Amino acid sequence: xxxxxxxxxxxxxxxxxxxxxxxxxxxxxxxxxxxxxxxxxxxxxxxxxxxxxxxxxxxxxxxxxxxxxxxxxxxxxxxxxxxxxxxxxxxxxxxxxxxxxxxxxxxxxxxxxxxxxxxxxxxxxxxxxxxxxxxxxxxxxxxxxxxxxxxxxxxxxxxxxxxxxxxxxxxxxxxxxxxxxxxxxxxxxxxxxxxxxxxxxxxxxxxxxxxxxxxxxxxxxxxxxxxxxxxxxxxxxxxxxxxxxxxxxxxxxxxxxxxxxxxxxxxxxxxxxxxxxxxxxxxxxxxxxxxxxxxxxxxxxxxxxxxxxxxxxxxxxxxxxxxxxxxxxxxxxxxxxxxxxxxxxxxxxxxxxxxxxxxxxxxxxxxxxxxxxxxxxxxxxxxxxxxx
Numbered sequence: 001x002x003x004x005x006x007x008x009x010x011x012x013x014x015x016x017x018x019x020x021x022x023x024x025x026x027x028x029x030x031x032x033x034x035x036x037x038x039x040x041x042x043x044x045x046x047x048x049x050x051x052x053x054x055x056x057x058x059x060x061x062x063x064x065x066x067x068x069x070x071x072x073x074x075x076x077x078x079x080x081x082x083x084x085x086x087x088x089x090x091x092x093x094x095x096x097x098x099x100x101x102x103x104x105x106x107x108x109x110x111x112x113x114x115x116x117x118x119x120x121x122x123x124x125x126x127x128x129x130x131x132x133x134x135x136x137x138x139x140x141x142x143x144x145x146x147x148x149x150x151x152x153x154x155x156x157x158x159x160x161x162x163x164x165x166x167x168x169x170x171x172x173x174x175x176x177x178x179x180x181x182x183x184x185x186x187x188x189x190x191x192x193x194x195x196x197x198x199x200x201x202x203x204x205x206x207x208x209x210x211x212x213x214x215x216x217x218x219x220x221x222x223x224x225x226x227x228x229x230x231x232x233x234x235x236x237x238x239x240x241x242x243x244x245x246x247x248x249x250x251x252x253x254x255x256x257x258x259x260x261x262x263x264x265x266x267x268x269x270x271x272x273x274x275x276x277x278x279x280x281x282x283x284x285x286x287x288x289x290x291x292x293x294x295x296x297x298x299x300x301x302x303x304x305x306x307x308x309x310x311x312x313x314x315x316x317x318x319x320x321x322x323x324x325x326x327x328x329x330x331x332x333x334x335x336x337x338x339x340x341x342x343x344x345x346x347x348x349x350x351x352x353x354x355x356x357x358x359x360x361x362x363x364x365x366x367x368x369x370x371x372x373x374x375x376x377x378x379x380x381x382x383x384x385x386x387x388x
Contacts, residue, residue, distance in 0.1 A: 011268045011277055023053035028070055030227065030242065030271050039227065039242060039271065042102035059101075066220065070269060072252055072259045074103060074225050075199070077218040081121070081175040084192035084214060085183045092192070092214075099172035100223055104255035107166045109222035111200050114141035114162045115209050116193035117151070117186045118179040121162075123197070125173035137167055141195070144180075148189040148207065156205040160190070166197070168254050173197070197221050226257030246276035326354045 014020035018037035030039030114121035141162035151160035247270030338348030
C-alpha cells in the first residue's frame with residue numbers, strides 16, 4: 001500500500017475568480033456560471049440557490065446537471081414517459097420530449113428502455129452532424145406478459161422489460177408509450193407503462209419497477225459535449241484552439257467538434273492556460289538496485305507518483321535545510337536530496353547515517369543508498385500537488 005500525500009488545494013478547474021462548484025457539482029472550464037467564466041454561451045451553467053444544496057442547470061433550461069467531466073461527459077437527469085391505468089381507465093399519461101441545442105446524447109453510455117407487461121414504446125430522434133441537415137430515426141420496444149411469475153428479476157430480457165441501444169449523433173428525441181389492452185388483467189402488478197433513456201451503468205431491472213416507477217420522475221442520462229463544430233485536424237490549422245499549453249486535441253467518438261487532453265506526462269484542465277501540470281518522475285534505478293527501509297520506500301513511491309506545479313525554491317541555499325546534509329546537497333524541483341561523495345555511502349544526513357567511507361567502489365554500487373526526501377508542502381512552498 002502506498003502512502004498518500006495530498007495538498008490542501010487541488011489543481012484549478014475554473015478560470016481565476018470564477019465559481020467552480022454549484023452545490024455538489026464541480027464546474028470545470030470550459031463550463032462556467034457567468035460571462036467571462038465559460039468558453040461560449042453553450043457552456044453556461046445556471047446555479048439555482050433556491051435548492052438546498054444548490055442545483056446546477058444547463059444554460060437557462062430545466063435540465064439538471066449532476067456531473068461534468070473533462071472527458072466530454074455531461075451527466076444529467078431526464079424525465080420518464082408514463083401511461084397508467086386503473087379499473088376505470090387511464091389515470092395518467094406523460095410524454096416528455098428532450099432536446100440538446102449544442103450537445104449530443106451519448107450512445108455509448110445510454111440505452112432506451114421500456115417497462116411494463118402491456119407496453120408499446122418508441123423513441124423518435126434526430127441525428128445531427130456538423131453543418132448538415134438533421135435526419136430522423138426511430139427505434140421501438142414492446143413487452144407483454146400476463147403473469148408476474150414470468151417476469152425475471154434483475155434481467156431486462158423482453159418480458160416486462162425491453163431495452164435497446166441508441167444511434168450515434170442524436171441530439172433530441174420524442175418518446176411515446178402506450179398499451180394494447182389498457183393493462184386489463186394485470187393491473188394488480190403492472191398498472192403502468194414506462195419509457196425512458198437511462199445511463200447503462202445506473203440501470204438494473206427489478207420486478208418492483210413495474211409498480212414503483214410510478215413514483216419516480218427523473219432518471220440519470222449522459223450527454224457528450226465538445227468544442228465547436230470543427231474537427232481536431234481543422235483546429236490545428238487555425239488560430240482559434242481551446243487546447244492550452246501542454247495539451248492537444250482529439251475528435252470525440254460521438255458527434256462533432258473536438259476535445260482537449262493533457263499531453264503524456266501532464267495532468268489537469270487542458271482548457272485553462274497552464275492548466276496541464278507536469279508529472280514529476282524519479283528514476284526507478286535506485287528502487288531496483290538499492291535496499292530501502294519500508295518507511296523510506298513508502299516516501300519514495302509516494303513522491304515518485306506525485307506531480308506538482310509551483311515556483312521552485314532552492315532548498316540548498318536555505319541554511320536550515322543545507323545543514324541537514326553532511327557533504328552534498330542537490331536541489332530538485334520542489335525538494336532536495338543529500339548524497340555522499342565518491343568513495344562513501346550512506347544517507348548523507350547529519351541526523352541520519354551520514355557518509356561512511358566504503359571499502360571499494362564495487363561494494364558501494366552494490367549496497368549504497370539513495371535517499372529521496374518528501375516534498376515539504378506547507379513549510380517550503382505554496383504549490384498545487386496531488387498523487388495518483
